[in-house]
Amino acid sequence: MLQQGLGQASKAHYEKTPTGIKVSFKNSETSIDQDVYLDVVTDKIVRVTAVPAGATFPKQTSMVIIDSLRRQVKSLVVSSSDSTVNVQTANIKAVVSLVSGKVEFLDLTGQSIIKEAKRNSNSFLPNSYQADAFYQINQDFIVNSEEGIYGLGQHQNAVMNYNRGKQVSLLQYNTEIGIPFLLSTNNYGILWHNYSITKAGDVRPLLPLNAFKLLSKEGEPGWLTATYVNRNQADEVFVSRPESIIDYGYLTDQHKFPTGIKLADSEVIYEGSLASPYTGKHVLHFKYSGYMKVWIDGELVADRWRQSWNAGTFEIERNMSKDQPQQIRMEWIPDGGESYFTLNWQSPIPAARENIFSFNSEAGDAIDYYFVRGTSMDEVISGYRQLSGKAPIMPLWSFGFWQSRERYKTQEEIEQVAAEFRKRKIPIDNIVQDWSYWSENDWGSQKFDPKRFPDPQAMIKKLHDQHFKIMISAWPKINEESTVYQEFKANKWIYPRNIYDGRKDWIGKGYTSTFYDPFNKGARDGFWKLLDDNLFKIGIDAWWMDASEPDIHSNIDLDERKSVFQPSIGSSVRYYNAFPLQNAKGIYEGQRVTDPNKRVFILTRSFFAGQQRYAAAAWSGDIASRWHDMKDQIAGGINFSMSGTPYWTMDAGGFLVENRFHKPNATDLEEWRELNSRWYQYGAFLPLFRAHGQFPYREPYNIAPSDHPAYKSMTYAINLRYKLLSYNYSLAAKTFFEDYSMIRGLAMDFPRDKNGFNSNDQYLWGPSLLVNPVTEKGATSRKVHFPKGTTWYDLYHGKQIEGDQDLLVAAPYERMPVYVRAGAILPIGSVMQYTTEKKQDILDLYVYDGADGHFSLYEDEGNNYNYEKGKFSRIDFNYDNTTKTLSLQERKGDFDGMLTKRKFNIIFVTDKNVVGLDVPSKKSTAVSYTGKAVQIKLK
Known part of the structure; x- marks a missing residue:
């Protein structure tokens, strides 16, 4: 009308x-x-x-x-x-x-x-x-x-x-x-x-360096002074030249460096000053590889490192006044012959766009x-x-500890590591086989190299008999020389451009390769058939989908990537971000048809909206083994979770390793041990807990001897993970049934506490635990923001702290600060060697005074999809703070193998009964529970 x-x-x-x-x-x-x-x-x-x-x-x-x-x-x-x-x-x-x-x-x-x-x-x-x-x-x-x-x-x-x-x-x-x-x-x-x-967000184009008013080291207008020196002999200058744009972002930019200079032998020092035509907050955007230090007005504001094949990014926020110069010094040590460095910036937001x-x-x-x-x-x-789409409940075993390294090269290696874990009684559920288990030229076949893995089926059975699950890396990449290439090519299931371009990978002599096309249903089915015939049928339990961006090559520019990646349903420009979604779809749907009773588990490096419905979890990729990278993961993981996609983790210990840790001196060795200890502490409070990375080997016993504080700290974190199994698995059920988020930014539970809105190094793990990773070398304390509106208790010792304050709290080497919210009902189990070693027939229930509380203990068969058909049980716990009464409600539901009788030890944590996981309580109330409602008056 x-x-x-x-x-x-x-x-x-x-x-x-x-x-x-x-x-x-x-x-x-x-x-x-x-x-x-x-x-x-x-x-x-x-x-x-x-x-x-x-x-x-x-x-x-x-x-x-x-x-x-x-x-x-x-x-x-x-x-x-x-x-x-x-x-x-x-x-x-x-x-x-x-x-x-x-x-x-x-x-x-x-x-x-x-x-x-x-x-x-x-x-x-x-x-x-x-x-x-x-x-x-x-x-x-x-x-x-x-x-x-x-x-x-x-x-x-x-x-x-x-x-x-x-x-x-x-x-x-x-x-x-x-x-x-x-x-x-x-x-x-x-x-x-x-x-x-x-x-x-603020989508205005980033500005190049020369949008600032630049002054050289000598005071000349228009550029910074870039001095290329011999990194092994600092007084030897290779060349000094003006640079007003720093734009070495991709392989195609390497020619811009001074002719005849070997970056592998060089350190580049940028000196001068910059002034802005604007007043306000400026953001400097860096992309870099190698070592990068930045000083502004004499203050060290960045100290970073990344390997060249996987350049990193970071930002520096800086308030600047119009036409007021600030001194800048950047020291860059490139990582090898091909290195990357770009610097652009955002100007202050105009008032009209604030x-x-x-x-x-x-x-x-x-x-x-x-x-x-x-x-x-x-x-x-x-x-x-x-x-x-909903996020399915991941299998019970996935909430245990996972061990990985880059990489187990033989069947013997992986079997020895599994045996060592069991011998040392370090709890573990999953061992991970990283890439290149195939014959060198056969990338894409999804077959083990028979020379290094003579009997993979027997290996997998042996691992299963020792109560291990095994996850394996299954790249969407196919070499031209692989045994499956011709089939995929004939069916038009691949992206052919990379083959015609002749771009080679870095394996052995170098092989031309490409990726399969998951936008094509036939290709998805064909890819799953490879996984099924060669891996799933011999017992592989879970899929690690590496390079699922797809990573044709890390350092070619976007235009080249788009020309290589051409989905069958349309252009790469239109569908660029959806590859990982379709890749996961094919594997999830393939396995559920092949074996409808076995829960799918997919770990993927890339992720898109809706991918949670395909039993997919993400990890944060090939981050560096450095303190700054550990801290960066915290905000990254929280925001990933707040994107509606609940399952996330990172490589505990970081993936990329500096040379100084390969054959470390005494000081570097102790830093390596401390870094891994802190990373394990953090990793224990995530949906998935996996140690992984390049050499040095990442098993706790290869990081430190058993009498070292690092070993004790890492094994404590692993044992704590298993003690929290009932809590964590109940969170997974809440995630499926109630669309919950396990990793929670402070704003989710405390939306009126605006002091927590920008907190990028703390989060809530489920409804009860405030997690505060330690991300500074040598730190024995850290600042913690305690959200207002509740009282908090130290998890380990029970000390009470009021909310609505920032405090410097103890963070000893062996422990990361973790606090429990008043009103929490926290189930703590006994230490187990693997998640199914024994049923949780005895649980300690820590009840924290100061607020009403609720927790729903969820259990099911742990490995199948019967929960979708209603086969599970719940026991609801309610705490009434006014009457100090804990109610154990009548059990709801049932499933095969369910415990019908169990024992709960009730531990009441108050300002007078100051107890925690490291301070055993001398008084508790034992309750035998048969599924009927029980009320307990707490004292």
């Missing part, structure tokens, strides 16, 4: 659709020509789609949104005024301006939640790639300056809160994971429905997103999973 009252020039009109509205603008003086659709999915979820006027609504099947999505709408009312058309559900109101086309979401009291900025000529920029026509698209949102914004995947910049002036690239890359889901403390989320490379948060994508048919509302951040994540 034609909307009257706006003046004939606007000609905006709307029409009702079965699930919402369509608003059209044509030849309007107040809007670009566009059609705006609102599609109500539930009372709390609305899809917004905007297309240029007359363009076809996107019809393709979504890879992110689940096929079985059901609409659950209690109420849907469409109304209008002279200037708006409104869609109201039982929970939210969506308003579309009939003047501009802007969409705003409000609660039922009329309070604004979030609104679009007006779309303009930059919203839809026509473009194409390989005959695929699309738009480069941009949407600005107006956000509240006080809200916290999280999610967007996993990134290595140590940023927790993405509000106000942060730029993040949603781009699949080793150590970087792009997930286009935003989560706000104002209890909404935005799922940006797009597969292409996307910038989010409250703008944007999504800018390279390719799409429409501006397309889902708005998700909730009464809490957990409820918002639940809405996200309603759209994109």
Whole structure:
């Protein structure tokens, strides 16, 4: 129907659709020509789609949104005024301006939640790639300056809160994971429905170094002085030259370095000053390999290291005043002959964009997103999973300890390591076979090299008999000389460009290779058949999907990567970020058909929206074994979890190792041991706990002897992991049944405590535990923010601390500070050698005084999908703080092998009974439980 009252020039009109509205603008003086659709999915979820006027609504099947999505709408009312058309559900109101086309979401009291900025000529920029026509698209949102914004995947910049002036690239890359889901403390989320490379936040282009006013070391305007010196003889200068742009980001940039200089022999020192034409917060963006130190006005602000094949990134925030120079010195020691270093920067946010948060994508048919509302951040994540799929419960064994290294080279090695763990009685459930177990030329065959692994089936049986599971690395990569290449080529299941380019890998003599195409169902089925025939049938338990970006080559530029990666369903530009999603899909669906009763487990280096439904967990890629990398993982893991994707971990100990640790002196050896101790402490409080990395070997006994504090600390962390098994597995059930998040930013549980919004080195593990990793060498204390609104107890000793304060707390070598929330009911089991060694028939229940509490103890068969059919049990514990009463509710449900009788030892932690895991309680209440309700008065 034609909307009257706006003046004939606007000609905006709307029409009702079965699930919402369509608003059209044509030849309007107040809007670009566009059609705006609102599609109500539930009372709390609305899809917004905007297309240029007359363009076809996107019809393709979504890879992110689940096929079985059901609409659950209690109420849907469409109304209008002279200037708006409104869609109201039982929970939210969506308003579309009939003047501009802007969409705003409000609660039922009329309070604004979030609104679009007006779309303009930059919203839809026509473009194409390989005959695929699309738009480069941009949407600005107006956000509240006080809200916290999280999610967007996993990134290595140590940023927790993405509000106000942060730029993040949603781009699949080793150590970087792009997930286009935003989560706000104002209890909404935005799922940006797009597969292409996307910038989010402050999307203004980064500026090159020479956008500053530069002065050289000698005071000459226009450049910094770059001095290339002999790294082994500092007084020998190879060359000194002006550099005003630092842009050595890829292989194709290597020619820009001074002619005749060997970077492997050089150290490069940049000196001078820079001044900005703006006042405010500036952000320097670095990409680097090798050693990098940065001083500004004499202050050391960065000290980093990365291997050259896997360049890292970091950011430096700096307040600058207009035209006021700041001295800068950068010392760069390149890592080998091909090295990488770029430096760009963000200028301060203009006032007009201070409250703008944007999504800018390279390719799409429409501006397309889902708005998700909730009464809490957990409820918002639940809405996200309603759209994109639930996260299955991972197998029980996966909550034990995993041992890996890069790599076990023979069958004998892996069997010896397994035997040593059992001999030393270090608990472990999973051992991991990394890459190159195949014959050198047969990458992609998924077959063991018979020379080094003469009987893999017998090896796997031996491991199973010793109560190990085994996970194996299964790359999506296929060598041209492999035994399966011709089949995949003939069926058009591969990307052929890399073969024609002749680009070789780094194995042996070097082999041309490419990746299979998981966007092709036949290729997915063919890839799963390889895994099934050669690995699954002989007993492999879990899949490690490495290089799933796909990592054609780490250091070729994006244009080259796009030319190599050409999905069968469309262009690489359109589908760049979705490879890991389709890769996981094929393996998950393949295994569930092949063996419907065995839980799938996939560990993958890259991840996309919706991938959680395929039993996929992510790890943070090939990070460095350095303190700064450990700290960077904390914010990265929290934001990954707050992207609605719950299973995450990292290489405990870090992957890439400096040469100084290969044959360390006494000082470096002790640092190596301390670093691994701290990393193990952190790793014990994650969904998955896996030690992994390059040489030196990563088993605890290879890191330190048994009488060393490091060995004691690492084995304590492993034993604690098993003591927490009932707690952790119950969190996994809560994650499936209630769409919970195990790793939790402080804002999730304490949204009124804004002092915690930006906290990038603490998190909550489940509802009860405040985890505070130690990420500084030699530290024996660290600052902890105790969120307000509750009392906290030291996990190990029971000391009570009031919330709403920052304190310097003890962090001895052997322990990472962990605190328990008042009202928590924490089940602690006995030490086990593996997760199924014995049933948890005796549990200590630590009850923490000071607030009402609840915990639901969940159990099932641990290895199959019977829980989807209702075969599981729950025991609900409730603590009434007023009456000091603990209630054990009647057990609900059953399953084969369920414990019918068990014992709970109730330990009441108060300011008068100061006890913890390291201070045994002298008084406890023993309760024999047979499934009937019991109440215990605590004293």
